Amino acid sequence: MHPTRPVLRPIILAAGVAALSAGLFGGCSKPSDPNARAGDLPVDAEFAKKLQGQLLDAKPGSVIEIPAGRWHLDRGLSLRVNGVTIHGAGMEQTILSFRNQVAGPEGLLAQASDFTIEGLTIEDTKGDALKINSGDNITIRNVRVRWTDGPRTSNGAYGLYPVKTNNVLIEGSQSFGAADAGIYVGQSRNVIVRNCRAEQNVAGIEIENTIDADVHDNVATGNTGGILVFNMPNLSQPGHSTRVFHNKVDANNLGNFGAKGTAVASVPAGSGIVVNSNSLVEIFDNDVTENATANVIISSYFSTGYFSEKGTQPGYDPYPRGIYVHDNRFKGGGDAPDGMDLKVLKTAMFGLTGRFPDVLWDGYVDPKRADVPEERLCVDATASGVLNADGPNKYKSPRMVSDTLRCKLAPLSPVTLKGGAAAAASAASV
Amino acid sequence: MRLRSLTATAAGLLALLASCARAPAPVAFIADGRPEHLSDWHLLNIADGRLTPNAGVLPYDLVTPLFSDYAHKLRTVWMPAGVAAKYSPDQAFDFPVGTILSKTFYYPRGGAADAVLKTYDAEPGAPAAGLDLSRVHLVETRVLVRRADGWTVLPYVWNAGQTEAQLQRTGDTQALELVDAQGHGEKFTYVVPNENQCASCHVTNLRGGTFTPLGPKARNLNRTLAYTEGSENQIARWVRAGFLTGVPAGELPRAADWRDVQLPIAARARSYLDVNCAHCHQASATASNTSLRLDALGPADWSLGICKPSVAAGKGTGDRIDDIVPGKPDDSILPFRLASTEGGVMMPELGRNTVHQEGVQLIRDWIAGMPGQCNNTTKD
Numbered sequence: 136m137h138p139t140r141p142v143l144r145p146i147i148l149a150a151g152v153a154a155l156s157a158g159l160f161g162g163c164s165k166p167s168d169p170n171a172r173a174g175d176l177p178v179d180a181e182f183a184k185k186l187q188g189q190l191l192d193a194k195p196g197s198v199i200e201i202p203a204g205r206w207h208l209d210r211g212l213s214l215r216v217n218g219v220t221i222h223g224a225g226m227e228q229t230i231l232s233f234r235n236q237v238a239g240p241e242g243l244l245a246q247a248s249d250f251t252i253e254g255l256t257i258e259d260t261k262g263d264a265l266k267i268n269s270g271d272n273i274t275i276r277n278v279r280v281r282w283t284d285g286p287r288t289s290n291g292a293y294g295l296y297p298v299k300t301n302n303v304l305i306e307g308s309q310s311f312g313a314a315d316a317g318i319y320v321g322q323s324r325n326v327i328v329r330n331c332r333a334e335q336n337v338a339g340i341e342i343e344n345t346i347d348a349d350v351h352d353n354v355a356t357g358n359t360g361g362i363l364v365f366n367m368p369n370l371s372q373p374g375h376s377t378r379v380f381h382n383k384v385d386a387n388n389l390g391n392f393g394a395k396g397t398a399v400a401s402v403p404a405g406s407g408i409v410v411n412s413n414s415l416v417e418i419f420d421n422d423v424t425e426n427a428t429a430n431v432i433i434s435s436y437f438s439t440g441y442f443s444e445k446g447t448q449p450g451y452d453p454y455p456r457g458i459y460v461h462d463n464r465f466k467g468g469g470d471a472p473d474g475m476d477l478k479v480l481k482t483a484m485f486g487l488t489g490r491f492p493d494v495l496w497d498g499y500v501d502p503k504r505a506d507v508p509e510e511r512l513c514v515d516a517t518a519s520g521v522l523n524a525d526g527p528n529k530y531k532s533p534r535m536v537s538d539t540l541r542c543k544l545a546p547l548s549p550v551t552l553k554g555g556a557a558a559a560a561s562a563a564s565v
Numbered sequence: 566m567r568l569r570s571l572t573a574t575a576a577g578l579l580a581l582l583a584s585c586a587r588a589p590a591p592v593a594f595i596a597d598g599r600p601e602h603l604s605d606w607h608l609l610n611i612a613d614g615r616l617t618p619n620a621g622v623l624p625y626d627l628v629t630p631l632f633s634d635y636a637h638k639l640r641t642v643w644m645p646a647g648v649a650a651k652y653s654p655d656q657a658f659d660f661p662v663g664t665i666l667s668k669t670f671y672y673p674r675g676g677a678a679d680a681v682l683k684t685y686d687a688e689p690g691a692p693a694a695g696l697d698l699s700r701v702h703l704v705e706t707r708v709l710v711r712r713a714d715g716w717t718v719l720p721y722v723w724n725a726g727q728t729e730a731q732l733q734r735t736g737d738t739q740a741l742e743l744v745d746a747q748g749h750g751e752k753f754t755y756v757v758p759n760e761n762q763c764a765s766c767h768v769t770n771l772r773g774g775t776f777t778p779l780g781p782k783a784r785n786l787n788r789t790l791a792y793t794e795g796s797e798n799q800i801a802r803w804v805r806a807g808f809l810t811g812v813p814a815g816e817l818p819r820a821a822d823w824r825d826v827q828l829p830i831a832a833r834a835r836s837y838l839d840v841n842c843a844h845c846h847q848a849s850a851t852a853s854n855t856s857l858r859l860d861a862l863g864p865a866d867w868s869l870g871i872c873k874p875s876v877a878a879g880k881g882t883g884d885r886i887d888d889i890v891p892g893k894p895d896d897s898i899l900p901f902r903l904a905s906t907e908g909g910v911m912m913p914e915l916g917r918n919t920v921h922q923e924g925v926q927l928i929r930d931w932i933a934g935m936p937g938q939c940n941n942t943t944k945d
Contacts, residue, residue, distance in 0.1 A: 210738070292877065397882055443940050
């Protein structure tokens with residue numbers, strides 16, 4: 136059964152997209168200028184002008200309604216007013232297409248607080264689909280972003296992309312085809328990502344350099360890596376305290392199509408949940424299945440190949456600390472790792488038909504603090520085992536270390552949103 | 566009878582218009598609202614086939630300008646009587662309420678209707694004596710006005726007849742062809758930004774920051790300009806006009822002219838990056854999430870991109886690892902992005918749809934001459 140899934144899924148998806156295009160295109164969208172076209176698509180110049188005008192004129196409390204229809208825009212939209220809600224008629228009904236965009240490069244760039252966006256699709260942007268830069272109390276609900284030609288390196292980097300934000304709720308949303316991360320939250324604080332779907336991205340869901348995040352009840356499937364929790368150097372803050380729970384992380388076996396040099400380009404195809412250089416990450420109650428390199432990977436920046444003394448801010452902490460993997464449901468995976476080194480390692484240790492255990496660890500530990508109990512890696516017996524790949528010794532002595540890691544760490548506290556996103560969260564859960 | 570009186574009225578109107586042309590209305594500071602036409606401000610006059618600054622409006626130029634698809638720029642400053650900007654050694658001057666800055670983007674014409682010339686040669690008389698309208702194609706004029714509640718930006722787009730510019734708050738696009746000295750044409754879409762896009766450069770602090778002018782800083786104004794009444798240092802001229810106070814005695818800061826080959830290449834390159842990139846790439850600005858700092862005052866370490874892996878570049882890496890690899894421009898992300906016109910790859914993100922060949926070459930030469938290496942590696 137499983138081998139057919141990655142093959143069938145894209146076909147079904149593509150067929151769905153085609154049907155949708157044909158259905159909505161004819162009915163809803165009348166180009167204002169028959170000669171204005173972006174590639175093969177008419178550009179709704181009057182629509183774009185009106186919508187951007189509404190974004191310019193918005194006041195705190197404004198609700199901007201985007202009507203049903205498939206609208207073609209050739210320039211990115213931007214918002215800089217706090218307290219604005221953008222409201223589409225639903226992700227199947229309101230579609231903003233940026234195919235052959237001439238300026239942007241984002242679909243919508245919001246540099247604002249108390250911002251809510253819901254009920255629409257943004258597709259085929261040259262750059263990031265929805266970027267929210269430096270704002271507090273952000274809600275993204277029932278928003279879909281996608282690149283309709285499928286996974287391509289030339290797609291935009293990020294789908295849903297709040298960065299340097301506080302109190303962020305992303306729910307009921309979807310990303311397909313991002314060339315970096317589909318649903319990405321970076322350099323932020325107090326974040327919930329729930330009930331979302333990420334498929335055919337390099338990274339499905341990524342939490343990076345973020346403090347206090349809950350990622351739960353999402354589906355990440357058919358990506359290169361399903362759910363990533365990363366800390367990269369040189370950024371405004373190191374992240375910690377992320378809970379990844381009750382997600383379905385299945386068959387993230389898509390070949391890595393990220394441009395070389397991006398952080399996610401170092402992720403092997405077939406990665407389920409990946410922690411890189413982050414601290415205090417609790418991974419529990421997930422269904423993690425059929426990820427062909429490993430269902431869980433715990434690693435250090437030292438393994439990415441990007442480390443250099445000159446290019447790394449002094450004080451950067453490359454070690455994952457306090458990682459707790461427990462009470463998950465694992466199945467399959469580890470049977471066809473990506474990359475020659477991992478293939479050789481797998482075959483050498485587990486044979487041609489064998490497989491890696493559920494947790495693959497590169498083995499980097501801060502030698503000065505190796506014995507600090509709360510900074511250990513702890514993995515319970517719901518995982519089939521842990522392989523220490525012995526990265527620090529050039530992978531000379533890889534070994535199973537399952538028994539030495541049967542420790543427990545204190546559970547992390549749930550994230551509590553404050554402000555506008557909190558009100559949105561409680562209203563939605565009633 | 567009736568016909569004759571109409572003719573007489575028309576003649577009277579013409580006389581009135583002619584007298585207006587001889588003595589244009591003074592500059593109008595409009596304290597609120599968004600005037601629909603550039604002419605409402607009376608900053609620039611059109612007479613005898615020339616576009617010229619109105620009385621009291623001073624043209625100015627910058628040591629190193631922002632690249633905007635090879636457009637030429639006629640910049641002006643005006644202030645009401647009795648008020649003046651306060652000097653700052655490193656930031657944009659603190660301009661008083663009533664200040665109006667304008668920047669007119671234009672090209673020397675290149676023959677065909679949409680053809681314009683790719684040249685650094687200044688137009689005869691520009692900027693002090695204005696522009697010969699038979700020689701240039703006016704695209705847009707951006708007006709920055711300092712009101713009681715801060716700066717307001719107003720983008721005006723010139724009509725086909727080149728007689729008036731109309732407010733376009735949501736921006737505009739224009740198909741043009743850039744023709745070089747060898748006669749090679751390059752078609753491109755000139756993009757007039759919307760007001761928010763203006764702010765994405767002009768608001769340099771994303772959290773609580775306000776809109777500020779970018780060009781008129783001491784280091785970038787500190788040069789000589791050929792005024793109609795003779796050549797003079799611009800800062801001295803502003804002081805003499807009553808536009809500027811608080812200028813200290815002695816040597817003032819001066820940016821490196823990016824085109825002056827007598828100057829050290831690092832100074833030219835840093836000056837170029839400062840003007841073209843640092844409005845976003847500085848602490849707290851739009852691109853601060855990348856931690857890449859390209860302002861002229863930052864240190865020459867990883868924060869300038871040296872051996873620094875990308876943060877959020879996506880396909881913008883061009884399969885390269887570090888922003889700047891000393892000695893290796895081909896391996897460096899920075900010149901790769903400057904040399905692209907693809908959305909999501911090209912830098913700057915806004916304000917250009919062509920490649921600034923001479924700017925790219927400067928950055929490449931600078932990187933090629935840098936000592937050292939990065940040695941990106943997995944660590945033992």
